[in-house]
Amino acid sequence: MSDPAFDLLLPFVQDAPADSLWLADENLLGSQLAPRSNIRMIGNRLDLVEAARARGWQADWSDFDLSSIADGSIARVLYRVSKEKALVHHNINQAVRVLKPGGQLILSGDKGEGIKGYLDRTRALFAGQGDTEKASANCWRGLFTKSEQPGTHLDDKDYQQLRPACSDEHFSYWSKPGVFGWDKIDRGSAFLVQQLDSFLAELPAPPKRILDLGCGYGYLSVQASRLGVPITATDNNAAAIAACRQNFATQGIAGEVIPASCGAGIEGPFELILCNPPFHAGFSVEDDLTERFLNAAARLLGRGGIAAFVVNRQIMLERRAASRFRRIQTLAENGSFKLVLLAEAKTGA
Ligand SMILES: C[S@@+](CC[C@H](N)C(=O)[O-])C[C@H]1O[C@@H](n2cnc3c(N)ncnc32)[C@H](O)[C@@H]1O
Structure with missing residues (x-):
């Protein structure tokens, strides 16, 4: 099953700089992408993480717990948005924390999943430092650059808490x-x-x-x-x-x-x-x-x-x-x- 919104990330996977991070959930599907040593992957589905590891990716399984990643240490975050709004907001908030100043968040998604709202809110969080594009009838992509003074975090409904x-x-x-x-x-x-x-x-x-x-x-x-x-x-x-x-x-x-x-x-x-x-x-x-x-x-x-x-x-x-x-x-x-x-x-x- 192909996913056009997922495919929008791929050029940014290909030219990812050192210290890149990919947040991947079920949208990773059966992707056969060749591993890239400069990208660490975090996913919440064990089967997809195990399949990525078997292909040679450095992949960790967690509920998108990025707490072990130091503030300001990542050059690029790649994220095709998930289904659940609180999770998307959690991941975008985490992205802005772990990115270095000048680092980029690449976000993609489908209109039906509310990508336009995510892009607007992310632009505010990145203090206006971003470009968005409509890539096809339903798919959008945004590229945001971390500024010295990020805006207010998105409401993630306290995502991590049971x-x-x-x-x-x-x-x-x-x-x-x-x-x-x-x-x-x-x-x-x-x-x-x-x-x-x-x-x-x-x-x-x-x-x-x-x-x-x-x-x-x-x-x-x-x-x-x-x-x-x-x-x-x-x-x-x-x-x-x-x-x-x-x-x-x-x-x-x-x-x-x-x-x-x-x-x-x-x-x-x-x-x-x-x-x-x-x-x-x-x-x-x-x-x-x-x-x-x-x-x-x-x-x-x-x-x-x-x-x-x-x-x-x-x-x-x-x-x-x-x-x-x-x-x-x-x-x-x-x-x-x-x-x-x-x-x-x-x-x-
Ligand atoms: C329809 S839900 C049912 C959940 C729960 N039993 C309940 O009654 O609320 C199906 C469950 O299967 C899990 N699931 C999906 N793919 C799976 C897989 N490959 N291996 C194990 N569990 C999986 C989902 O995460 C989800 O929790």
Whole structure:
């Protein structure tokens, strides 16, 4: 999947000076760019950071924590804006801090993501030292130069701080911007939890271990904690891992929260796998993610266990899962979601 806004950064990657910094989130996609020793990359998605490292990039995985980078030490920051406004503001504020006087921030993005507003606010932060250009119908790029007297920071909603973000009748959940649906309970996940008792009844014995695959801030883990069974929660997003660890600590949940892409490196077996996967209908990149989540579930599911996937009704999960599981059952459906139970993984799938 190509991203024209991402491509706008590329000329500035090619001629980046020494001490450049690239802030990269999921927009990095499957980029095959050759590594550049003068650019350090920071990303919040473990799989993308690992893929960049494997190609030779110097890449760090964090929730865009730039605190170890000294003030005024960076010559150029490259950033294709993220989806979340608080994160974009956080990164722009950090950029102005770490840039040397005369250093440049290159910003690109899409009109629908609010790039024009970001460019205006960044220009004010850089005390007017910037040029912006409309590169195509929807894409804009800005080049800003750090002045001696930067303006007021953008409102980043205290991006880094975990906070009580939402609650239901039993629990309050800690979360933060940068986590999927960070301040609400996802309707698909709530639908899965409504069916929890009915699919637990299908297990031949109570589960000994539970896996929350793609855990976000850990809603499913917190809900499943009433079963009193150790829970392993995993996600590839640094903000999600931080929030989920906080919820494990607050709720006293036994288990661990592991950063991994699609459960890679995690050891099974789990008799219960809960998953609200990150797929949306119709994107080829997401097809690959579907495969990887299904493969992880098949690999990690224990004998007699169940993997419960809640997905958008349009997703043909049952068809995709057929090569990996012998038993596939759509347990429940509503206007938006369906809950699919997968059992009896085929060995070697
Ligand atoms: C639809 S959200 C569900 C989050 C959470 N389980 C909930 O119920 O609120 C999907 C989650 O999958 C995570 N995710 C996306 N790609 C991933 C990958 N390659 N490996 C692991 N997790 C991933 C996202 O960060 C997100 O937290």
